[in-house]
Amino acid sequence: MMLKTVKNKVESSYIVQNYKKILPFVKPYWVRAVIAMLITIPIGSMDALIALMLKPYMDIVLVEKSTEATAYIPILIIVFSLVQSSLNYLATYLNTWVGRKIANDVKIKLFDKLMDYEASFFDRKNSGEIQFRFNNDVDTACNGLISNLKKFVTRIFSSIALICVLLYNSWQLAIIALVVMFGALYPLRTIRKRIKDIMKKTVFSGAKVMTHFNEAFNGNKVITSYNLKNYQNKKFKETLQSVFTLGIKMVQRTGIMSPIMHFIISVGIALVIWYGSYLIASGEMTPGNFVSFLAALLMLYTPIKALGNDFNSVIMSLMAIERIFELMEDIPTIKNSENAAVLDKNVSSIEYQNVSFGYSKNRFSLKNINIKIDAGETVALVGNSGGGKSTFASLLPRFYDVSSGKIIINGKDIRDIDLYSLREHIAVVFQDNFLFSGTIRENITLGKENVSQEDIDLAVKSACLEEFVAELKDGLDSQIGERGVLISGGQKQRIAIARAFLKNAPIVILDEATSALDNKSEAVVQRAIDNLMKNRTVIVIAHRLSTVRNADKIVVINYGQIAEIGTHDELIKREEGIYASLYKAQLK
Numbered sequence: 001m002m003l004k005t006v007k008n009k010v011e012s013s014y015i016v017q018n019y020k021k022i023l024p025f026v027k028p029y030w031v032r033a034v035i036a037m038l039i040t041i042p043i044g045s046m047d048a049l050i051a052l053m054l055k056p057y058m059d060i061v062l063v064e065k066s067t068e069a070t071a072y073i074p075i076l077i078i079v080f081s082l083v084q085s086s087l088n089y090l091a092t093y094l095n096t097w098v099g100r101k102i103a104n105d106v107k108i109k110l111f112d113k114l115m116d117y118e119a120s121f122f123d124r125k126n127s128g129e130i131q132f133r134f135n136n137d138v139d140t141a142c143n144g145l146i147s148n149l150k151k152f153v154t155r156i157f158s159s160i161a162l163i164c165v166l167l168y169n170s171w172q173l174a175i176i177a178l179v180v181m182f183g184a185l186y187p188l189r190t191i192r193k194r195i196k197d198i199m200k201k202t203v204f205s206g207a208k209v210m211t212h213f214n215e216a217f218n219g220n221k222v223i224t225s226y227n228l229k230n231y232q233n234k235k236f237k238e239t240l241q242s243v244f245t246l247g248i249k250m251v252q253r254t255g256i257m258s259p260i261m262h263f264i265i266s267v268g269i270a271l272v273i274w275y276g277s278y279l280i281a282s283g284e285m286t287p288g289n290f291v292s293f294l295a296a297l298l299m300l301y302t303p304i305k306a307l308g309n310d311f312n313s314v315i316m317s318l319m320a321i322e323r324i325f326e327l328m329e330d331i332p333t334i335k336n337s338e339n340a341a342v343l344d345k346n347v348s349s350i351e352y353q354n355v356s357f358g359y360s361k362n363r364f365s366l367k368n369i370n371i372k373i374d375a376g377e378t379v380a381l382v383g384n385s386g387g388g389k390s391t392f393a394s395l396l397p398r399f400y401d402v403s404s405g406k407i408i409i410n411g412k413d414i415r416d417i418d419l420y421s422l423r424e425h426i427a428v429v430f431q432d433n434f435l436f437s438g439t440i441r442e443n444i445t446l447g448k449e450n451v452s453q454e455d456i457d458l459a460v461k462s463a464c465l466e467e468f469v470a471e472l473k474d475g476l477d478s479q480i481g482e483r484g485v486l487i488s489g490g491q492k493q494r495i496a497i498a499r500a501f502l503k504n505a506p507i508v509i510l511d512e513a514t515s516a517l518d519n520k521s522e523a524v525v526q527r528a529i530d531n532l533m534k535n536r537t538v539i540v541i542a543h544r545l546s547t548v549r550n551a552d553k554i555v556v557i558n559y560g561q562i563a564e565i566g567t568h569d570e571l572i573k574r575e576e577g578i579y580a581s582l583y584k585a586q587l588k
Contacts, residue, residue, distance in 0.1 A: 392557060
């Protein structure tokens with residue numbers, strides 16, 4: 001008995017704790033939320049008034065055969081129903097308004113959190129999981145919880161009022177009815193335990209479905225060119241089958257509850273009719289009392305029959321809240337240290353000291369890297385694919401943090417520099433630059449509001465975009481489509497270079513910015529890159545060695561280690577060296 005009491009307290013505590021978590025988000029809208037809850041009192045209570053009116057109506061009409069004294073009752077029932085319906089609409093409107101406002105606030109906070117996550121977080125997650133946990137869970141938690149709260153509060157007040165009607169008409173029958181009611185509610189205490197493990201699997205399966213749609217959208221050309229329609233359909237069907245199986249398991253574990261409750265309630269109604277007939281026959285109860293009691297009982301029992309499914313929905317909302325606050329309480333591994341310093345505009349030097357890094361604990365991509373890059377110097381990173389060149393560059397803006405050693409800028413460990421300040425000093429042009437849906441102007445300015453047209457024009461000119469923009473009907477305000485699908489690869493690169501020009505950062509990272517382009521496009525982009533590199537400290541990751549001959553320093557990275565350092569002329573003289581071998585191979 002004590003164990004059951006403890007379990008019930010744990011379940012109640014679980015519900016209360018989750019509601020407490022969401023309360024700070026309700027606070028800005030508490031007036032409307034309270035009004036919506038208060039409206040549920042008359043909504044629930046009016047069921048009892050309708051049931052109560054049946055007593056005089058039945059006694060006078062059936063027993064005394066008179067209708068004059070009860071003519072007002074049908075009119076009152078209509079009026080009460082009209083008022084109840086109007087209040088119900090108002091409560092639904094207010095709850096929906098509050099629920100969506102709360103959902104928006106939670107989504108804003110989660111999106112802000114998403115922006116703080118490091119690159120490794122996105123490496124571990126897929127797009128479907130991100131969408132599901134940062135968007136769908138919020139809708140399930142907030143909108144579901146608010147609407148279910150309104151439903152339950154309405155039913156609580158309705159139940160209290162209806163129980164009073166039951167006691168007023170017959171305390172003996174009321175005892176039977178209440179015992180049966182609590183017996184029917186008893187199975188609900190096990191719902192959370194039954195569905196918790198299935199819900200976790202359902203979340204991942206639901207996320208996987210979204211991932212399929214995202215891949216179908218973003219990878220449509222690959223799917224078409226490789227005739228992957230049947231292959232993708234097969235994978236999608238397998239995922240849907242997994243979702244179907246989990247859905248069936250959910251029904252198997254919880255679907256039996258509503259039928260059990262329905263059966264118990266039917267037994268209760270049968271007992272009330274049986275014992276009520278005896279009370280009427282013995283004169284202890286009038287027919288009006290019995291009809292009023294039975295009407296109140298049916299109004300009380302009917303919602304309980306479906307309560308299993310409703311409570312199921314509440315538990316799902318509460319579990320969604322759990323997942324939301326897991327995200328909110330999660331601390332990104334890359335964050336500002338206490339008293340983080342602001343970086344000076346003038347960067348004097350960058351130094352890697354015994355830097356090692358691994359994407360996983362036992363697998364290092366870089367080992368004991370030591371190099372100093374002076375201000376205004378151009379350093380080219382070359383070597384075989386997978387050697388660690390991009391990883392080298394990714395550590396500087398702290399996309400990832402070093403596993404050991406440190407990176408120093410102006411004498412400060414970058415982990416002690418304010419993240420915003422550090423990244424404001426670095427512009428990155430990737431091999432495959434991400435462009436946002438919108439216009440060319442929006443993709444160059446990237447949200448900067450106080451940018452003059454002269455600065456934009458200079459960036460466009462320096463990035464060799466003038467001719468391309470001039471050909472467009474809307475110029476800089478031309479739409480480029482999602483991810484820039486309406487423009488070519490070379491044009492994408494030049495837009496990325498233009499945004500780097502506009503950022504005007506003293507450090508520039510060029511991550512194989514021309515490797516995916518044809519010769520003509522490469523020539524144009526290379527001119528833009530040459531403009532960008534002037535008077536800046538530049539780290540160039542290059543696949544085509546012909547583009548880095550003029551670098552101040554060429555660093556050959558092989559299997560995560562620095563194998564050679566020198567100028568082009570110095571390295572080419574080492575006939576057995578890695579750089580010389582790569583250069584000769586490319587010439588051939």
